[in-house]
Structure formats: structure tokens, C-alpha cells
């Protein structure tokens with residue numbers, strides 16, 4: 409990447425802000441990455457031990473292909489494993505047009521895939537129980553990113569490239585003649601700090617609507633339950649070959665084999681109640697956990713179904729079309745938000761797009777990344793000002 413001397417502030421050190429900051433540091437920009445909470449923390453969307461990385465379900469592959477290469481480079485650089493290949497099944501009826509579309513994309517792009525009918529599922533995975541008229545699209549190359557290791561490694565690499573992480577909540581952004589003035593509140597007792605940057609990139613996850621009120625009508629912050637179920641027999645573990653199961657489109661549920669916590673299988677509900685991210689633990693998740701319990705009882709009969717052994721929560725930031733916003737707000741502010749429960753795997757590509765926008769080198773974003781799909785003006789019908 410050609411070098412720059414730009415001074416850039418990135419707000420938010422989740423996986424999106426951290427990758428954006430790393431790309432900017434690689435381009436030699438002077439970057440400060442602001443994070444409101446001491447690191448590491450579990451209050452946003454990027455914490456935890458695992459995230460699914462899947463090809464099945466993607467309609468455009470370029471952002472994912474680029475991201476896979478960058479995750480692999482990071483693995484080589486750190487010597488730490490970031491990805492565990494498990495394969496992935498996405499369930500549905502044999503004539504499901506969405507699954508047929510997903511499989512056709514894998515076929516067109518030369519990737520392995522297979523339709524498993526109910527008898528093949530039963531013989532491969534006798535610890536599951538699905539309806540006779542259901543099968544599953546099989547993505548053998550899917551797997552899990554070890555999320556906390558990914559996040560920590562990106563931030564460490566950023567700091568190795570002389571990037572600076574500062575703890576403090578960014579409270580205001582004001583355009584001034586010399587650039588953009590960023591006001592930061594480190595703690596209630598500290599005086600407000602302020603500095604002027606050439607550009608700001610906002611990657612504030614579920615807090616984005618608080619910092620950029622004009623985006624608030626488009627963003628829904630949702631608390632979502634992350635449940636772990638005891639697997640006494642160990643048959644649902646990654647090490648015994650159990651894959652990721654996707655059923656969120658039809659039932660709201662998806663699950664990852666036990667890996668992070670021994671003999672505990674991670675089952676998630678794709679959604680939850682709208683919640684202020686600062687008051688997240690007040691959200692009632694009971695009805696969603698009951699849906700997960702029902703799914704476990706019906707489809708994963710060897711798990712202990714009395715209730716989750718561990719309950720954690722996480723935040724989704726949803727947009728009206730479940731696609732992120734990756735765009736310029738005005739001549740000094742770029743924003744990446746609304747990753748709608750699926751942004752982790754693409755974070756290297758998203759960070760590159762945001763970095764290129766902040767460096768005003770949008771023309772270097774590959775055409776195959778389809779930046780137009782993520783522009784803010786697609787919501788213009790809802791009359792949100794762009795800027």
C-alpha cells in the first residue's frame with residue numbers, strides 16, 4: 409500500500425474498527441483507535457470464543473476470499489490457530505429454493521458442496537433428529553474463527569505497526585477548518601480530551617446510533633442469547649467431527665460444535681429484543697432461550713435439555729435489509745456499522761474498504777467487493793440524510 413501521513417481516528421475497537429485501524433497502519437497513517445472500555449471487554453459484538461466462517465450462504469465471494477487470505481496471513485504471522493475447519497450443514501426441505509441458490513453459487517465458483525438427504529444425515533450424524541422431508545446443504549470448507557484470538561491478534565499487529573489504542577468514550581465529532589475535532593471522555597473524573605484529525609472512521613457497533621443520531625432510525629441494537637448445552641457423551645464436539653449446524657432462516661437457530669468450553673455445545677438464537685447497549689443485561693431473553701431449548705430437545709437429543717449450562721449475551725446491530733452500511737457520511741467521516749449478526753468473517757475486507765475511504769482512495773476498493781451494495785443512500789426512501 410502507498411504510504412500516507414494522514415492522521416486518522418477510528419472509533420471502536422471491535423473486529424471492524426480493529427481491522428480498519430490495522431489497514432490504516434499498514435498504509436503508514438497516524439492512527440488512534442479509541443475504545444470506551446478497557447480491553448479486552450465483553451460488552452459489544454466481537455467478544456467470545458467462536459464465529460462461523462461459511463461459504464454457503466454467500467452470493468458474492470470476493471470479500472470472503474480476500475478475508476480468508478488475511479485471516480490465514482494473520483495465523484502465519486502470529487503462529488496461532490485462528491480457524492478450525494468443521495464443515496457446515498444448512499437444513500431445509502429438499503426443494504428449498506434458497507438452499508438451491510446457495511449451492512448454485514458454490515458450484516459456479518468451483519467450491520465443494522453436496523446435498524445430504526435425510527438418510528445420509530442420519531447415518532453420518534446419528535446424534536441428530538430432523539424431519540424425513542428435510543435434508544441439508546453441506547459446505548465442507550466452513551468452520552470456526554477463534555474470535556477472541558482473532559481480535560487480540562489484529563489489535564496486537566496494529567500496535568506493532570505503531571498504532572495507538574486509547575481508552576475513552578468519544579462523545580462528539582465536530583468539523584473544524586483543520587479537520588475534525590474528536591472529543592473523548594476517559595472517565596467521569598478526567599477532563600474531556602480533544603484532538604483534531606484529518607478523518608474519522610466510526611465503527612461503534614450497537615452504539616453507532618448514539619454517536620451519529622441521524623443513523624439511529626436505521627439501526628436496531630438487539631441483545632441476543634448465546635447458550636451452551638451440556639454434551640455428556642462428547643458426540644457433538646469439533647474433535648469428533650460434528651459440524652456447524654445452520655437453521656436460522658427456518659427456525660431462528662444455529663449452533664457450533666463444542667470446542668471452546670469442553671463438552672458444551674454453543675446454540676444461538678439469531679435475533680432478540682431491541683436493547684440499549686448500555687443496559688443490555690436488563691433485556692429479557694426468556695422466550696428466546698425457550699425456543700433454543702425446544703430446538704435442542706427436538707433435534708439434538710443427546711444434549712442435556714434441562715436448560716443451558718452457560719448463558720452469555722451479545723449484541724447484533726441490524727439494518728432494515730440485514731446488510732451493513734459501509735460508506736462515507738461526509739468529507740471527513742466514514743462509517744461501518746449494522747453488521748446484522750454476520751460481520752466477523754468479512755472483517756478484513758470491510759476494514760480495507762473503510763480504510764480506503766478514510767484515505768480517500770475509494771478507487772482502490774476491488775470492483776468485486778460491490779461497495780455499492782453497502783451505500784447509505786439505498787435507504788433514502790426512509791429519508792435519512794447522508795451527511
Ligand SMILES: Cc1cc2nc3c(=O)[nH]c(=O)nc-3n(C[C@H](O)[C@H](O)[C@H](O)COP(=O)(O)OP(=O)(O)OC[C@H]3O[C@@H](n4cnc5c(N)ncnc54)[C@H](O)[C@@H]3O)c2cc1C
Nearest residue numbers: 420422424444452453454460578613722747750751752753
Ligand atoms: C452472538 C453473536 C454471534 C455471531 N456469529 C457470527 C458468526 O457466526 N459469523 C460472523 O461472521 N459474524 C457473527 N456475528 C457478527 C459479528 O460478531 C459482528 O458483526 C461483529 O463483531 C461486529 O463488530 P463491530 O466492530 O461492528 O462491533 P463491536 O464489536 O460492538 O465493536 C464496537 C466497539 O465500539 C466501541 N464504542 C462504541 N461507541 C464508542 C465511543 N463513543 N467511543 C469509543 N468506543 C466506542 C464499543 O465499546 C465496541 O468495543 C455474531 C454476533 C453475535 C453477537
